[in-house]
Amino acid sequence: MSSEHPGKPAYSPGFGNEHSSEAVPGALPVGQNSPQRPPLALYAEQVSGSAFTEPRAQNRRSWLYRIRPSAVHPPFARIANGGLRGAPFTETEPDPNRLRWDPLPEPAPDTDFITGLRTLGGNGDIRQRSGLAIHLYAANTSMRDRVFSNSDGELLIVPEHGTLQLHTEFGIIRATPGDIALIPRGVRFRADLPDGTARGYVCENYGRPFVLPDLGPVGANGLANARDFLAPSAAYEDIERPVEVINKFCGNLWAATYGHSPLDVVAWHGTHVPYLYDLRRFNVLGSISYDHPDPSIFTVLTSPSDTPGLAGIDFVVFAPRWLVGEDTFRPPYFHRNVMSEYMGLISGSYDAKAEGFRPGGGSLHNMMSAHGPDRETFDRASAADLVPQKTDDGLAFMFETRWPVTLTEQARSGGQLQHGYDQVWDGLARNFSL
Structure with a gap:
């Protein structure tokens, strides 16, 4: 038998909620997780994204009702890692310099999402489940009879160009530029390219799963709303033909050829699920009196x-917003930060840089490196008429991490690293006078 029942992308809302979905009515058991004979002769299987005994509020697990159990597969064998690298990152020395990159070039023909991944750098230790890796992807073909899963961490995917249609064990996520897709640790997926090409960014989180930040004095509302995170509806494949399944384990790629598609989950329920989120729904908060707030507000x-309060990773978005601060230098201020900041640009331009920071490119300001607006931006903002101003000509984001980011050799010497980035601050002259 060989048939596909992919359905159309359909979602249920609520980050961290207990979700459930069935592609065939009656496929979900009622009142228990693992009956002696599950409905439709499916196999019951739990996937755990946390230890069994973690507190209920932090526990991540889902029950899958599938055509074949995941245990049905041949041995995995090591394959080449391609452009992927993992922690600990030791190819280069940690660098205190401000760094910036151009976008990845066009990939070679027949490059899919996995072969199109290139690791920029990271920190921590995969085997200790701490830290992150920052990857870029550029692809021009769909994953044909290939499926990927990552045992090392969850994947936060940020498209910059082209649509990613992610066929996961839980259903389909269709992510376009301006969206993010979150794939939990160990969840299998295939990336198709409806537009023919795609490019973007990936944050691989080795540590504790991403959650919504606490709001504290902000109150009950604001920033990202849980209901805007969308979990997919069940959609399964009943395919019996060779499918290559690639598993990233402790930094290396392993592969096995199954005789069927492992994306054969007919129904599921749980909390360890993929999500889609539209960054344009972010409810921006900011000053309505004076001074630019710290970027943590984003x-x-x-x-x-x-x-407490010190994140392994923060994912920050600089979404369209109004600037109304009086007697205020409105772009991000000059600063040095104990956290390390990798910034990417999805579209348009960023209000702290006049040129050189392009969609698909990125910059890295490691811990305590001094950075801020370039000279042209400083001059313009210092003389601006402070009327209410809508900033809506760009969409930028930041991966912020508690540890320095160490580069891979390919990020250091691959050709996209801009030389002379420091020169954007040339001309910030002495203005002091008594």
Whole structure:
């Protein structure tokens, strides 16, 4: 038998909620997780994204009702890693310099999402489940009879160009530029390219799963709303032909050829699920009196650490917003930060840089490196008429992390690294006078 029942992308809302979905009515058991004979002769299987005994509020698990159990597969064998690298990152020395890159070039023909991944750098230790890796992708073909899963961490995918149609075990996520897709640790998926080409960014989170940040004095509302995170509806494949299944495990790629598609989940329920989120729905908060707030006010998701308030990773978006601060230098201020900041640009331009920061490119300001607006932006903002101003000509984001980001050799010498980035601050002259 060989047939596909992919359905159309359909979603249920609510980040961290208990979700459920069935592609065939009656496929979900009622009142228990693992009956002696599940409906439709399916197999019951739990996938756990957290330890069984973690607190209920932090526990991540889902029950899958599938055509074949995941245990049915041949041995995996090591394959080449391509452009992927993993922690610990030791190819280069940690660099205190401000760094900026152009977008990836056009990939070679027949490059899919997996072969199109290139690791920029990261920190932590995969085997200790700490830290992150920052990847870029550029692809021009769909994953044909290939499926990917990542045992090392969850994947936060940020498209910059082209649509990614992600066929996951839980259903289909269709992510376009301006969206993010979150694939939990261990969840299998295939990336198709409806537009023919795609490019973007990936944050691989080795640590605790992303959650919505606490709001504290902000109150009950604001920033990213849980109901705007969408979980997919069940959609399965009943395909019996060779399918290559690639697993990223402890930084390396392993592959096995199954005789069927592992995306054969007919129904599911749980909390360890993929999500889609439209960054343009972010409810921006800011000053309505004076001074630019700290960029933490733009946090969409956070991966907590063992120190309260100190994130392993924060995912931050600079979405369209009004600027109304009086007697205020409105672009981001000059600063040095104990956190390390990798910034990417999805569309348009960023209000702290006049040129050189392009969609698909990125910049890295490691911990305590001094940065801020370039000279042209400083001059313009210092003389601007401070009327209410709508900033809506760009969409930028930041992966912020508690540890320095160490580069891969390919990021250091691959040709996209801009030389002379420091020169954007040339001409910020001494203005001091008594």
